Amino acid sequence: MNLDFTQIVPYIPFMLEGIWVTLGFVSVSIIFGFILGTLIALIKISRIKFMVGLADAYTSVFRGTPLILQLMIIYFAIPQLTGYNIPPFFAAVLAFGLNSSAYISEIIRAGIQAVEKGQTEAAQALGVPYRPMMKDLILPQALKNILPALMNEFITLTKESAIVSTISYLDLMRRAQVVGSDIYRNFEPLLFVGLIYYLLVMGLTMLGKLLERRLRVSD
Amino acid sequence: MIKVEDLSKTFGKTEVLSDISTQVNSGEVVSIVGPSGSGKSTFLRCLNLLETPSNGSVWIQDYEITNPKTNILKAREHIGMVFQHFHLFPHLTVIDNITYAPKQVKGETADQAETKAKSLLEKVGLTDKANAYPNNLSGGQKQRVAIARALAMEPEIMLFDEPTSALDPEMVNEVLDVMKDLAKSGMTMAVVTHEMGFAKEVADRVFFLDHGKLVEDSPPSTFFSKPETQRAQDFLEKIL
Numbered sequence: 001m002n003l004d005f006t007q008i009v010p011y012i013p014f015m016l017e018g019i020w021v022t023l024g025f026v027s028v029s030i031i032f033g034f035i036l037g038t039l040i041a042l043i044k045i046s047r048i049k050f051m052v053g054l055a056d057a058y059t060s061v062f063r064g065t066p067l068i069l070q071l072m073i074i075y076f077a078i079p080q081l082t083g084y085n086i087p088p089f090f091a092a093v094l095a096f097g098l099n100s101s102a103y104i105s106e107i108i109r110a111g112i113q114a115v116e117k118g119q120t121e122a123a124q125a126l127g128v129p130y131r132p133m134m135k136d137l138i139l140p141q142a143l144k145n146i147l148p149a150l151m152n153e154f155i156t157l158t159k160e161s162a163i164v165s166t167i168s169y170l171d172l173m174r175r176a177q178v179v180g181s182d183i184y185r186n187f188e189p190l191l192f193v194g195l196i197y198y199l200l201v202m203g204l205t206m207l208g209k210l211l212e213r214r215l216r217v218s219d
Numbered sequence: 220m221i222k223v224e225d226l227s228k229t230f231g232k233t234e235v236l237s238d239i240s241t242q243v244n245s246g247e248v249v250s251i252v253g254p255s256g257s258g259k260s261t262f263l264r265c266l267n268l269l270e271t272p273s274n275g276s277v278w279i280q281d282y283e284i285t286n287p288k289t290n291i292l293k294a295r296e297h298i299g300m301v302f303q304h305f306h307l308f309p310h311l312t313v314i315d316n317i318t319y320a321p322k323q324v325k326g327e328t329a330d331q332a333e334t335k336a337k338s339l340l341e342k343v344g345l346t347d348k349a350n351a352y353p354n355n356l357s358g359g360q361k362q363r364v365a366i367a368r369a370l371a372m373e374p375e376i377m378l379f380d381e382p383t384s385a386l387d388p389e390m391v392n393e394v395l396d397v398m399k400d401l402a403k404s405g406m407t408m409a410v411v412t413h414e415m416g417f418a419k420e421v422a423d424r425v426f427f428l429d430h431g432k433l434v435e436d437s438p439p440s441t442f443f444s445k446p447e448t449q450r451a452q453d454f455l456e457k458i459l
Contacts, residue, residue, distance in 0.1 A: 121269050122306035126320035126372060127295040136319070140310050218310045218352040 008188045011179045015193060018172035023200070025092045025171070026161045030154055032097035037104025042134065044109045055105070062102035068163050071095040075167045088169035092161070100157050107149045111142035144215045151208035155201050162197070172196060220245050221266060221376060221409065226275035228261055228431075235261045236431045239275070243424075245375070248408045250418035250439070253428035254454055259411045262428060263378050266409065267298050280375060296324060299369030303381040305361040307353040313340070313364050314349040317371045325372070332371070339367040343397050359390030363397055370401075377401065379410040415458065419443055427451045 008015075043055040062070065075091040086094075115138050123133040143150075165174035176193040180186040221243040228236040235258045243249050251259045264270040266277060268284050268291050276285040282294035307316050317339060318332035327335075340346050343363040353361055362382055369377060379398065383391045395417050402408055402421045412418060418425055418439055425442040427435035429450045435442060443459075446452050 116306070118302060118304055118306035119308065122300075122302065122308070124269060125267055125295060125298075125300035126369070127292045127324045128320055129292055129324075132323050136323070137308055141308075144310065215310075219354055 003187060004185070005188050007183050007185060008179060008192060011182070011189065012192075015172070015175045015179060015189065015196075018170065018175040018193065019196060019200070021169070022158075022161055022171045022173075025089055025096070025164070025169075026158050028093050029096035029100065029161075030157060032093060033100035033104055033157070034150075036097065036101035038108055038139075040101060040105035041108035041112060044105065045112055059102045059105060062099050067095065067099050067160060068166060070099055071163060071167060088164065088167050091167060092164045092169060096157055096161065100153060103153055104150065107146050107153065108142065111146035111149075112138060114145055115141045147208065147212050147215065151204065154208075155204055158200055158204060159197060220278070220280060220407070222278040223266075224276045226262070226265060226277060227273050228258070228265060228270060229273045234431055236265070236272075239431075239433045241426070241433060241436060243407060243409060245407050246405045247423045248402045248406075248421055249410065249424045249426055250422035251409060251411045251426045251428060252413070252415070252418060252454075253426075253434075257428040258431040259428050260380055263380050263409060263411050266378055267295055267300055269300075292324070296372055297374050298376045298378060299372055299374035300378040301362070301365050301369055301380065301382050303385050305353070305358075305365045305385075307361055307365055307368070309353050312350050312352055313345070313356070316353065316364060317368045320368070321371050336367070336371060339370055340364075342370075342400070343367050344393075357390060358386045359393045362386065362390075362394045366394075366397055366401070376407045376409070379408065379412070381411050381413065383412070383414055413458070415443070427454070429454070 040055050040058065043051045046052065071091065074095050075086060075088065079085050119137060119141065120133065123137050128137070161171065162173035164171050165177060168174065170178075172193045176189040179189040183189075223242070224240050226236055226239040227234065239262065251262065253259050261270055265272045266279065268277075272285055276283055278284070279294050280297050282289050282297070284291055284294050307313075308319070311319065314333065314336050317336040318327075318329070321327040321332040321335065322329065337346070337349065340349055343366060345360060345363055345367070348356060348360060348364070353364070356364065366382075382398070383394050386394065391414070395414065398408070398410070398417070399421055410417070410422070420439075422439050424436060425439050426433055427442065427446070427448075427450075434448050435446060435451050437447070442451070443455065446455060
């Protein structure tokens with residue numbers, strides 16, 4: 001057995017800093033993806049045929065191609081066209097946000113359609129306009145039902161975020177690689193950040209359970 | 220006032236309502252009866268445009284709701300509806316169910332809406348349930364909350380779509396009692412029901428629908444003792 005964790009000790013602060021980098025762009029991506037996904041879901045259940053077609057095409061493209069390809073197109077290929085370099089943080093948020101909005105829009109669409117039709121009718125009969133009806137009456141019920149699926153999506157995004165290491169963004173994963181090549185040992189730094197990813201996901205899972213319990217007060 | 224002219228509704232090729240014309244004056248209570256599939260509920264749902272008529276026109280107070288230019292949301296403020304399956308908002312407490320629309324639609328303050336909601340809850344006998352969630356109520360209680368919710372918008376007309384059909388038998392009366400009080404208070408009501416007792420006792424007129432046609436429109440005394448048509452006689456024989 002050739003394991004020596006003392007060697008990574010000096011690098012621990014450097015690797016821990018990666019937590020904030022990863023958390024930073026992941027949380028912005030989640031918020032961006034969630035808002036965009038909700039809007040796309042609302043378009044999908046609307047009756048404007050052209051827009052529905054557009055939303056479906058969007059989902060199909062972003063689900064149908066590899067995330068790493070989308071990331072590379074945004075970071076490496078688009079500057080070739082526009083002449084502007086895009087900072088890795090924005091490239092990451094764009095790639096992860098757009099990609100996850102495609103999945104989230106499907107989750108939310110299913111959630112909205114699973115809310116009883118009578119709920120919409122009751123709101124309409126009371127004269128409630130579309131926007132407040134969706135915001136206050138339909139979406140909260142939809143979100144409660146789809147919370148586990150949404151948490152799944154957020155967890156996937158957190159772990160998949162490691163592929164930003166391919167555009168040299170100094171996230172957790174990339175830092176483990178840097179340390180690995182510095183000390184010629186890969187097992188220890190990889191194991192270390194692996195543990196951190198696991199803890200991050202556990203934290204997210206707990207947050208989800210807490211939220212679920214709070215939404216269950218009405219049962 | 221409700222006015223209906225030449226109302227027809229088709230789903231695909233089936234004609235569910237054909238050429239219904241009638242008028243319900245302010246303060247009148249109308250019971251709508253008929254065999255299942257006769258179009259009673261569809262007729263009721265055309266009166267607040269939850270169902271869009273294929274033909275004809277419907278007036279609610281001064282609003283011609285079948286005219287696409289009419290602001291249907293505005294018109295619906297004047298016409299409350301109670302559903303067979305209640306359709307309370309499950310994520311809101313009883314009091315929030317009642318105050319939501321007055322605050323959102325009529326711009327009432329939280330205080331105004333709550334005071335009114337409390338007096339409505341008293342009227343339907345559920346003062347102690349203000350902070351309960353719908354899932355913790357019995358069917359009869361849910362329906363009484365649903366009635367209070369509709370009344371909170373202060374409508375001039377109330378539609379009831381089989382309000383007691385989903386209830387356990389012992390809960391039917393608590394809902395009917397609330398409806399009777401409402402009828403006495405002068406509310407204009409259209410009630411699709413299988414409760415012939417209610418129709419007899421409370422209604423000013425009985426509409427008998429069969430195969431989408433308004434076959435009879437008569438006072439309950441006439442309708443129940445000597446119905447004009449054979450179809451109404453057959454129907455009454457089966458249920459009484």
